[in-house]
Amino acid sequence: MSRLLSVLVTLSLATTVVLAADFQLKSLDIKQPFARATPPGAKTTGVYMTIENKGKEADRLVSGSSPTAGMVQIHEMKMDGGTMQMREIDGLDLKPGATVELKPGGYHVMLMDLKKPLKEGETVPLTLKFEKAGSIDIKAAVAGMGASRMH
Numbered sequence: 001m002s003r004l005l006s007v008l009v010t011l012s013l014a015t016t017v018v019l020a021a022d023f024q025l026k027s028l029d030i031k032q033p034f035a036r037a038t039p040p041g042a043k044t045t046g047v048y049m050t051i052e053n054k055g056k057e058a059d060r061l062v063s064g065s066s067p068t069a070g071m072v073q074i075h076e077m078k079m080d081g082g083t084m085q086m087r088e089i090d091g092l093d094l095k096p097g098a099t100v101e102l103k104p105g106g107y108h109v110m111l112m113d114l115k116k117p118l119k120e121g122e123t124v125p126l127t128l129k130f131e132k133a134g135s136i137d138i139k140a141a142v143a144g145m146g147a148s149r150m151h
């Protein structure tokens with residue numbers, strides 16, 4: 001005798017999976033941008049990504065803006081006298097053929113004066129402006145609070 005097994009197929013819609021996307025602006029590849037989720041009341045968070053300049057000319061990330069943040073700055077983190085210091089830089093050089101990683105503990109785009117908390121699974125709109133390539137609107141996936149990478 002064969003038994004008929006009843007297979008219940010459940011399509012789970014309860015789990016929202018946001019995959020960080022890749023973006024391209026001319027010869028710049030902007031890969032896997034993600035932001036860290038914020039605890040209630042927090043007004044700042046970092047956005048991280050990898051930028052590859054596939055072109056033959058140097059370019060430079062000069063500024064950012066977001067409707068979700070009152071101010072966006074480009075930051076660098078460095079050890080200074082035994083403590084990690086974060087400071088604003090006026091741009092991030094993208095040499096031809098080079099890949100620059102914005103990551104926790106290093107360069108990042110800082111969203112400041114956040115208008116609402118960022119929750120894991122959402123995306124946050126961000127405009128990046130480059131000296132030569134111009135501007136691009138991207139969406140950064142919001143990862144967990146302590147996330148050091150998207151996947």
Ligand SMILES: [Cu+2]
Pocket residue numbers: 046075076086087108109110
């Ligand atoms: Cu910062």
